[in-house]
Amino acid sequence: MKSRTSILFILFLLFVGPLFAQQDTLLVSAQKVVEEPAYEPYDPLSPARAAFYSAVLPGLGQAYNGKYWKIPVVYTALGIGVYFYIDNDQQYDRYRDAYKSRLAGKTTDEFSDANGEPIVSTNGLIEAQRFYQRNKEISVLVTLGLYALNIIDANVDAHLQQFNVSEDLSVKPAVDFDQYSGKTGYGLSLNYQF
Template structure:
């Protein structure tokens, strides 16, 4: 009887040890896979080829930030949001066009104002035709206005470029969050002791996406 009990205890002990060891190895393997993708490798064992599991490479939002800072739309391409690229360049095209327009007319009004103020009759023919009959005071006002609008165009271009970087960064981080049906919203009644009034508590549960293992089919 005692020998039977000892045998049962030894069996449970060995089973627990093997289970713990196996789970630990599985945890280590999953941790390594989560940090670095494993390449497809094959081993030939007694004529049977075994394939190692592969994992999808983790999305890095820092790469999206850097790429969009270097070239607009490049971070969106890294995030696989290709439909945003035309929007990015369409938005940047607006301040670019206004800059060219205002800079062109700034130079025209500046030159016309300088020629008229200095009474440079030798270069009077260089004045843009529609500006020849405008007095210097009005030319000075137009010149300052076009210069101001040109500078605003540069500012808006920089702001839109920055928004392009922010968009790539934010959506790069969102790639790591689970957007499946497992997301949950909990609504619970609460009591506010400060206001001495009942209320509701809204709790959103988010979790990071787990690495997706994609085992390759074994080939004989």
């Protein structure tokens, strides 16, 4: 009877003992897996704030988002639009002044030679005024479009900063060679690690 009890005790230790040992290791490994990375809290007003800052002063929304390299791009784009508006306005004024001078009966204007003969006809002056007036209007529209693009960029960039990009997610090109048909298949594989 004593040998039978000792055999049962040994069998009990052999089968139940490892279960307790595995349970301890599972608890330790579960504690390691539960660790979550530290994320900044979500600020739902951040995109609206960045757009407002860019609307008040172009480039300020980009500075709010921490994208300082975009500020010179914004000012260069707006500066080019303003430059073309001013240049077209000056050209328009030149042709308008010459046209008004011709209507007043004067023959010495910027677009006449030394003898008073016109280099550019009166109809040419009218067409030039229309051309530069249209270019001024286009310059204003392009500048306003770039200003709006500045606001949209600040808003979208603030939205994307709150987007969680994990290292566990990857997209890789994949090549699959079919042994039976001898053809190669191309595609993308999306890998996500839990």
